[in-house]
Amino acid sequence: MLLIHMARLRIAFFIILLLSLAGLEARAQFLMDMVDTSKDMGKNMLGLYQKYNYLRISGYIQPQFQWIQEKGAKTYSGPDFPANSNNRFMLRRGRFRFDYARFNKDDKASVHFVIQIDGTERGVFIRDLWGRVYENKFEVFGLAMGMFARPFGYEVNLSSQDRESPERGRMSQILMKTERDLGAMLSFEPRKKGHKWSWLKIDAGIFNGQGLAGPAEYDSYKDFITRASVKPRKVGNSVKLSGGLSYLNGGFVENSKYRYTMASENGKPLYQVDSSGSNVGSKAPRKYAGADIQWELKRGKGSTILRAEYWKGTQSSTAQTSETPGVPPGDPIYVRPFNGAFFYLLHSIGKHQLGVKYDWYDPNTKVSGTQINKEAGNFTSADIRYNTLGAGYIYYMSDNLKLVLWYDWVKNESTSLNGFEKDLKDNVLTCRLQFKF
Template structure:
């Protein structure tokens, strides 16, 4: 983590300005304004019924599917000192709320803003960057696991100075910690802090630089007397009456960097983000897939908690081709839900490890083509890899690659 922070804060020579979801379509005063986007796609999996972070798991006997990945409808209104945002997401699974928040500031000074309601967790770069502008089909596995659906209920203070120091943004939020679920399952609240720097017009407006650091301090309430704590080659079993009702730490530390350069061939961008910390989870079982074992809880966990140390990161590289509407994209991400155990040790007798402790890496590549200012085609192939373990179903790399073709229309 320390080396990555040094890399972020001292590497100066490459990003496009983030499209922040925690904002109305424009801060210029306006009456009701409607914006949004629709993503429809066709996917082919390497084998039927795979667990996947590329739009969700495949059905048991299916290795291909058409689906509506996202159908966002955003309504907002802005006056001199306040705004309201309401966003819905409609897919083949139904209609659900994505954003619903009120934001206000002093009429004389817009530097300090207060936000309350349902909004994106202000952690790092990729969580708050809109899926309607992102070149890659999905966020990295680690962020989908730790912050599913990206949103949470709470309140936030944002500070962005005017004029000379407008490149700085500081955010501090207090949230339930249970995501989109309106019923928080304990009385504790989680704290999120984010500090970012964005320089949009360096080197004669050809170079863009952004970087930042984030922290998440939270807890998960345990519901049983038994807890599994990490040791060098697995977990130790701790049973104590004091464990029931105890709030165990859920702490994340992250850093991010974005670079962009407009050259004679076309714009080049490089983006990376790293996160590590402690994540309470559960054991993988026949009803809980390995992917879901370390997912953050939206409701009170009923099984024994597994306290895991984790890390994860991604690299995204895009290259516009000959200043055309065609852009090549390459991505690589890694999520290790348990850094205290090697893959060869997972499933060994007596160490209490499960499929929820397996490390996965994903190499993706493809291209996007902007057919016009609103319509975009994305072709993307993902190679998902895991090392062999001692578990019966994971003794070698499972066949869970995914190919995606997507059309997006934004208005």
């Protein structure tokens, strides 16, 4: 009997893989979508689970060629370029995801477990490892725990295989590095057809804070993150609207008594230092607020999409970077007010799509241009604003294959810092094929 059961499992695994390769399963667009058996993805998963032991396999790889203006340039279009190279072939992502779910006797999801790994020439890493339990009395709540995407903003949660631009914006990558964190999240998302609140989704969670930027939690402070969003709703016959509001309140421990905050002297911005001993062990603040909206117009075989997203808040880090520290920082802490935004304009006709994206990240809104000076205000390259204009062509060859040709014009503000008196040569061309199953 055991041998028969093992043979059945092997057959089930093989059939699921073939179905995946054939593109018969719908793919969730967002990183933390719930299993909903009233939708196509949930129905397909339910049918397969009932027959083939509750397992689903999916994945994608993104081999690409890139060129940048200058050898060894730093970039947010993937890893920095090697010192002696201005072009490269690379695997940007190689994701393999395993979903395991259990449904109750009423065909309602009760437990969902996910593991996703990322394998490239740079190594193999875990990207998702989480479980979710569903409440099935009212069918509105779900509780997730583990390593998963932070519920902040639209772009952060849009899967890399479905995003039109090759990379998330600079602000996303700096403030939400690798998008994931360890924590627990309660979600309100009605799953019953016709529920009066079916248009609303609310996620709220507690997270370690440093995400995958570090090996483990290093203090007792946690981040509270929440997002309330309106799902796509029709306005007339051809327009859909959706949007959301996000909030983060957290921080990390200070191990230095020196805290630098923005001030003004004779009308000029500068950093002012607080060297109180009470700063040691206190919380360096991180507070973000965000708003996003998505608009879609469909006409015949064509569609036009406009997305806009804006963040602002307070970020604590160190002198040379505005990233949240991945390990306990021993250096003085710099507290900066920031803002930034992402804008997408996309137009599709059949399998062809043209896209334009503009984003900016200003890590310190209290200083700009030639005011950024090491001697006068103790400013560094971490205070420089960057604007990126990207444009590209996407060809959806089939359900399993996508071509992306994309060029980013990256512009930093001219400052009084050495090496940043003018715009850096860091424009990037990306040519990518994406294979998915």
